[in-house]
Amino acid sequence: MKINLKIWRQEHARVSGAFVHYTVANVQPDLSFLEVLDLLNEQLIAEGGVPVEFDHDCREGICGACGMMVNGQAHGPLQRTAVCQLYMRHFSDGDTVTVEPWRAKAFPVIKDLVVDRSALDRISAAGGYISVKTGAAPDANAVLVAKPDADTAFDYAACIGCGACIAACPNASASLFTAAKISQLALLAQGQPERKSRVVKMTQQMTAEGFGDCSNHGECQSVCPKGISIDAIAQMRREYIRAKLPFG
Amino acid sequence: MTLNARIPEGPLPHKWGNFKDHCQLVNPSNKPKHTILVVGTGLAGASAAATLAEQGYRVKSFCIQDSPRRAHSIAAQGGINAAKNYPNDGDSVWRLFYDTIKGGDYRSREANVYRLAQISNQIIDQCVAQGVPFAREYSGLLANRSFGGAQVSRTFYAKGQTGQQLLLGAYGAMMRQVAARQIELFPRREMLDLVVINGQARGIVVRNLLTGEFERYAGDAVVLATGGYSNVYYLSTNGKNSNVTAAWRAHKRGALFANPCFTQIHPTCIPVASEFQSKLTLMSESLRNDGRVWVPKQAGNQRLAQEIPEADRDYYLETRYPTFGNLVPRDVASRNAKQVIDEGRGVGSTGLAVYLDFRDAIASQGKSAIEARYGNLFEMYQRITGEDPYAVPMRIYPAVHYTMGGLWVDYHLMSTVPGLFVLGEANFSDHGANRLGASALMQGLADGYFIIPYTLGNYLATTPLPEVDTSDEAFGEAEASARTRTMKLLSIQGDKTVLDFHRELGHLIWNGVGIHRHQQGLKKTIEDVRSLRHEFWQNLRVPGEATTLNKNLEFAGRVADFMELGEVMARDALAREESCGCHFREEFQTASGEAQRRDEPFAIAAAWKYQGDEQPPELEHETLVFENVELTQRSYR
Numbered sequence: 050m051k052i053n054l055k056i057w058r059q060e061h062a063r064v065s066g067a068f069v070h071y072t073v074a075n076v077q078p079d080l081s082f083l084e085v086l087d088l089l090n091e092q093l094i095a096e097g098g099v100p101v102e103f104d105h106d107c108r109e110g111i112c113g114a115c116g117m118m119v120n121g122q123a124h125g126p127l128q129r130t131a132v133c134q135l136y137m138r139h140f141s142d143g144d145t146v147t148v149e150p151w152r153a154k155a156f157p158v159i160k161d162l163v164v165d166r167s168a169l170d171r172i173s174a175a176g177g178y179i180s181v182k183t184g185a186a187p188d189a190n191a192v193l194v195a196k197p198d199a200d201t202a203f204d205y206a207a208c209i210g211c212g213a214c215i216a217a218c219p220n221a222s223a224s225l226f227t228a229a230k231i232s233q234l235a236l237l238a239q240g241q242p243e244r245k246s247r248v249v250k251m252t253q254q255m256t257a258e259g260f261g262d263c264s265n266h267g268e269c270q271s272v273c274p275k276g277i278s279i280d281a282i283a284q285m286r287r288e289y290i291r292a293k294l295p296f297g
Numbered sequence: 298m299t300l301n302a303r304i305p306e307g308p309l310p311h312k313w314g315n316f317k318d319h320c321q322l323v324n325p326s327n328k329p330k331h332t333i334l335v336v337g338t339g340l341a342g343a344s345a346a347a348t349l350a351e352q353g354y355r356v357k358s359f360c361i362q363d364s365p366r367r368a369h370s371i372a373a374q375g376g377i378n379a380a381k382n383y384p385n386d387g388d389s390v391w392r393l394f395y396d397t398i399k400g401g402d403y404r405s406r407e408a409n410v411y412r413l414a415q416i417s418n419q420i421i422d423q424c425v426a427q428g429v430p431f432a433r434e435y436s437g438l439l440a441n442r443s444f445g446g447a448q449v450s451r452t453f454y455a456k457g458q459t460g461q462q463l464l465l466g467a468y469g470a471m472m473r474q475v476a477a478r479q480i481e482l483f484p485r486r487e488m489l490d491l492v493v494i495n496g497q498a499r500g501i502v503v504r505n506l507l508t509g510e511f512e513r514y515a516g517d518a519v520v521l522a523t524g525g526y527s528n529v530y531y532l533s534t535n536g537k538n539s540n541v542t543a544a545w546r547a548h549k550r551g552a553l554f555a556n557p558c559f560t561q562i563h564p565t566c567i568p569v570a571s572e573f574q575s576k577l578t579l580m581s582e583s584l585r586n587d588g589r590v591w592v593p594k595q596a597g598n599q600r601l602a603q604e605i606p607e608a609d610r611d612y613y614l615e616t617r618y619p620t621f622g623n624l625v626p627r628d629v630a631s632r633n634a635k636q637v638i639d640e641g642r643g644v645g646s647t648g649l650a651v652y653l654d655f656r657d658a659i660a661s662q663g664k665s666a667i668e669a670r671y672g673n674l675f676e677m678y679q680r681i682t683g684e685d686p687y688a689v690p691m692r693i694y695p696a697v698h699y700t701m702g703g704l705w706v707d708y709h710l711m712s713t714v715p716g717l718f719v720l721g722e723a724n725f726s727d728h729g730a731n732r733l734g735a736s737a738l739m740q741g742l743a744d745g746y747f748i749i750p751y752t753l754g755n756y757l758a759t760t761p762l763p764e765v766d767t768s769d770e771a772f773g774e775a776e777a778s779a780r781t782r783t784m785k786l787l788s789i790q791g792d793k794t795v796l797d798f799h800r801e802l803g804h805l806i807w808n809g810v811g812i813h814r815h816q817q818g819l820k821k822t823i824e825d826v827r828s829l830r831h832e833f834w835q836n837l838r839v840p841g842e843a844t845t846l847n848k849n850l851e852f853a854g855r856v857a858d859f860m861e862l863g864e865v866m867a868r869d870a871l872a873r874e875e876s877c878g879c880h881f882r883e884e885f886q887t888a889s890g891e892a893q894r895r896d897e898p899f900a901i902a903a904a905w906k907y908q909g910d911e912q913p914p915e916l917e918h919e920t921l922v923f924e925n926v927e928l929t930q931r932s933y934r
């Protein structure tokens with residue numbers, strides 16, 4: 050089939066960008082969306098043009114490197130699917146697909162579809178861990194964790210850090226990303242000692258990076274390729290209140 | 298020349314303890330004076346960086362991706378082994394050691410493998426304390442499963458995302474040190490050369506992938522944890538950025554490259570669907586617990602799976618290996634799949650697949666039982682292929698998955714360049730000629746959390762390290778050479794793209810140094826790779842500029858190195874005149890068609906020494922001494 054692409058091209062952060070139209074012929078339904086971009090790039094190189102830059106690595110939906118708005122939706126039309134796992138059988142011959150980078154103040158565009166997501170690393174550095182030194186750990190079975198808590202902690206821990214939640218949020222809030230880590234660690238016995246300081250430090254950093262507030266639109270949850278529940282944000286709020294209460 | 302592995306004295310169980318008891322320590326007040334360059338942030342690099350920083354060293358950490366958390370380790374699915382014996386099913390350090398050394402077909406070093414098994418338990422403790430949400434029982438205790446045909450349940454897992462959870466644990470530990478200013482992060486950097494001064498590794502040259510600038514970093518030691526080289530085959534299950542460049546450039550600066558032909562081909566991957574396909578997806582090996590592998594008995598079959606009656610189906614693994622059946626080791630399953638496909642009995646539109654059928658399992662156990670066990674894998678399969686594996690059999694095909702070969706290291710994990718340490722998949726140690734499932738994650742974390750802190754400390758405490766800085770002429774020379782090579786790639790402006798060349802190289806290596814190898818084919822592969830490499834440097838077209846983000850240019854540099862590695866892989870496979878583990882030389886098989894090892898003279902690690910760009914490398918070796926296990930012939934019939 051033939052696919053028309055309307056792609057955001059931008060040389061770097063200091064210049065403005067624009068949409069450019071391309072057509073890729075001979076797209077097979079078994080190709081992934083990123084493979085169509087590969088095809089387009091081969092075509093551009095043959096014509097003496099400059100390929101479209103986009104981040105990618107695992108192409109299995111787990112590393113979180115890929116990410117782009119496809120027809121206005123973060124990672125495209127399929128629920129719980131990162132764009133690298135989106136296959137062309139979900140499109141039709143002659144479709145026009147609009148492709149843009151994540152848009153958020155805290156995610157400046159680097160080039161074309163590639164943005165700077167280092168703000169997420171800084172939120173993690175603010176407290177997204179348990180401060181345990183190598184070699185100092187007790188036997189792994191010394192502390193029990195109830196299975197439902199372990200399972201829910203896993204669901205939150207499944208975040209791939211792609212930034213789709215932020216790109217989809219009308220406020221460009223990083224609440225789901227931040228809350229997922231806070232909630233994971235709050236559910237585990239090992240996470241208790243730093244529970245209060247963690248939520249305070251991570252949310253402070255989130256604000257300092259220029260991410261917006263959460264006003265419960267729920268877009269984050271619906272675009273998350275790992276289906277992380279917005280319940281995490283409710284938990285983060287409870288954690289925050291607990292941390293701030295004098296006797297909480 | 299024979300290489301000295303510096304294995305400590307004493308009986309096997311006491312070697313690591315003896316080493317730790319007697320190694321030199323760096324005075325705590327001196328640790329901050331040492332800068333350590335850690336390249337790579339997968340399980341091996343992240344755990345090393347975090348632990349070294351925690352101990353007080355100044356760490357600089359480099360990776361290609363935009364964040365350390367995206368290293369390829371994130372994609373590991375099945376689990377991580379440890380000898381905890383929580384299920385009380387007879388596991389022990391000895392048994393984990395024995396299974397690993399036997400699984401590797403006796404081509405790894407006893408002392409290293411034993412240490413790995415000893416450390417395995419501490420890894421689990423460490424990860425749980427970090428908040429890694431491993432699967433648990435209703436009791437609240439950790440759950441285990443049996444993996445890859447192991448007789449004991451020693452695998453810890455976090456759904457099908459174990460690598461992700463372990464890596465995020467190590468990433469968290471790293472980020473804690475970033476906040477403490479003990480680690481400085483350098484993401485989107487690619488190491489392009491190793492700087493050796495007075496025979497010691499003292500720095501690296503990297504390219505900033507956003508600005509194209511070449512940057513120099515000096516340190517007292519360099520730790521390479523840059524992963525495996527499966528992408529030499531073009532299609533593999535590795536992430537697109539996985540490459541050999543850092544290891545290869547270190548090789549050219551004097552580090553020997555060991556057993557490059559030992560590459561693992563995993564039997565259960567989703568088959569190639571189109572010529573533009575960019576990578577392969579692994580389907581967990583656990584599927585073989587319930588799925589039955591078959592192909593039609595007759596070649597040239599045109600019928601759909603459902604139309605083929607029972608009498609016309611060949612469940613070839615069950616017939617040939619009555620004891621292990623569908624659970625034979627990876628290399629055996631892959632080899633047999635290739636054989637039936639070569640006979641023209643492959644299935645699907647390309648003929649390059651075999652069936653993995655759940656019909657009988659669904660009939661006997663019910664759909665819901667199968668769904669509970671494999672639901673997420675079935676969903677993934679359907680997403681990629683558009684077919685429903687509950688209704689029609691899955692189609693699978695072998696794919697390159699892991700590379701046991703890598704830079705040669707001694708017991709200290711130090712390469713033949715003093716001060717250059719190599720961890721994780723990038724080194725050659727521990728897995729011999731075949732890696733067991735769930736053992737790579739264990740090795741990466743053992744290397745990074747528990748081994749390098751001791752052996753690197755010992756090196757720093759015992760080695761005079763004169764002051765050096767990045768104005769040293771060795772830095773200038775290394776930078777100039779990296780720059781020249783990069784600019785050369787851009788200047789050719791020929792007719793073929795990096796992708797064209799990479800695909801062609803992949804075909805050559807897959808056909809020559811893949812599941813089956815033989816003398817004639819290997820000799821031809823060496824010639825073919827050489828001529829493709831010459832064409833590459835004449836006819837490559839890389840678009841764009843060197844001063845901005847230009848992934849085509851990055852990939853061109855990596856493919857250029859694969860072109861050199863590929864030739865050495867073929868030479869290694871040619872020189873190893875035996876079959877062992879993954880390395881199946883057609884000339885060396887038993888009467889029943891199984892791998893025929895020749896321990897005399899091949900119970901060695903073959904380590905290749907670079908001799909110049911168009912010169913054949915020189916072969917050195919380490920003799921593997923087995924004092925504790927008896928070398929037996931693997932048999933799965």
Ligand SMILES: Cc1cc2nc3c(=O)[nH]c(=O)nc-3n(C[C@H](O)[C@H](O)[C@H](O)COP(=O)(O)OP(=O)(O)OC[C@H]3O[C@@H](n4cnc5c(N)ncnc54)[C@H](O)[C@@H]3O)c2cc1C
Nearest residue numbers: 337338339340341361370375376488524721722735737738
């Ligand atoms: C799909 C899949 C599933 C797997 N499942 C399992 C499993 O269940 N159990 C198991 O034990 N093993 C599994 N493995 C194997 C295991 O995941 C890997 O062997 C292991 O994660 C490798 O870790 P590493 O730290 O050595 O390297 P990697 O995780 O590959 O990290 C390499 C790092 O080096 C960096 N790097 C590379 N080159 C350069 C350069 N030139 N300059 C700067 N930085 C560089 C990269 O950016 C990255 O940070 C699996 C592998 C695959 C492909």
Ligand code: FES
Nearest residue numbers: 108111113115133
């Ligand atoms: S490329 Fe890794 S999640 Fe898409």
